Amino acid sequence: MFKILYEDAMNKRLLIIFSAVVLILISTGCSGSLENSLKFKNFAAGDVYINFRGSLITVASGKTVELKELPKGLYTYSTTYEVPANSQSSFAEGAVSGEVTIKAGTKILIVYSSTYVDGTYTIFATISSSDDQSLNDVTTSP
Template sequence: MKQKILFLLLVILSISLLSCSDGPINKITFQNLAAGDVLINFKGSQIEVISQSTAVLQDIDKGEYEYETIFSIPFGATEFGSEGDISGTFIVKAGTKIIVTYTSVFSDGKYTIYASVTNSNDLTEGILPDPLGN
């Protein structure tokens, strides 16, 4: 009888341990394909991403976070500009994955950096379905 109770307790314990997890991991990836280095101001710190490299932040708490990008201008540039999502707000939910990709063009002495942000959040969340199917 003691063996049956012990066996039952071990089964319950193993099932409860299998169901334990940290939950979905939130991840932000900064990919710098631009000619110059970038610095990202995020959550009170700076993340340096040199040209042609990637930085990954994991275990970001759920919430809304602002970010700003500072970029270096390559030698020889006489003008510069930026386009796209150089700064903005990240909305982080459970299991969110965000990728920020920086690219650039250097033409006729003008350096232009572009930033593009994509994320895994469901954009239809919070939208009520149309009962008529339109």
């Protein structure tokens, strides 16, 4: 009789310990934040303005703006830029507009640069992502 009670008590203790360990692993294994980011770095001569998720983001020349903990999803963005006053024409090349796919852990960097040659101002944008580009569901395109 004593042996049966002892085994029942041990089984209950083991169940409680196992449950506690599982709960601890679940709670520490899942991060509370999304840990993703979209960073805009502006090396262009003028300020750039990015229309993203219904907001206008201003990135002054020489500055960086980083958006963190974005919800997962597919988003579009577009860029407007300042042109020097004495420019006769301007052009935009590269990833000045496009789509980005945000997933947990995604880090995206968009870098702006510019040239001014013979009265023509050209702004360039490049994009890179930490996501595996060989996957079919990843979209980071101009």
